[in-house]
Amino acid sequence: MKICLSCNARFNISEWNCPECGFIPINKEGYLCFAPDLTKESEGFKYIF
Numbered sequence: 001m002k003i004c005l006s007c008n009a010r011f012n013i014s015e016w017n018c019p020e021c022g023f024i025p026i027n028k029e030g031y032l033c034f035a036p037d038l039t040k041e042s043e044g045f046k047y048i049f
Helices: 036-040
Strands: 027-029 031-033
Touching: 027 036
Parallel strands: none
Antiparallel strands: 027 031
16 A cells, blocks of 8 residues: 555555656655655765666
């Protein structure tokens, strides 16, 4: 079960594209990014985006 980060719709498909609102998570270098703002705040990892 997945929950859309934009409209909170619940869906059970292999893709992360929301069937209700069309929201697609950001893809950074081949990885889905569910909290892109946190990539800039982490002290443990070098920011590469």
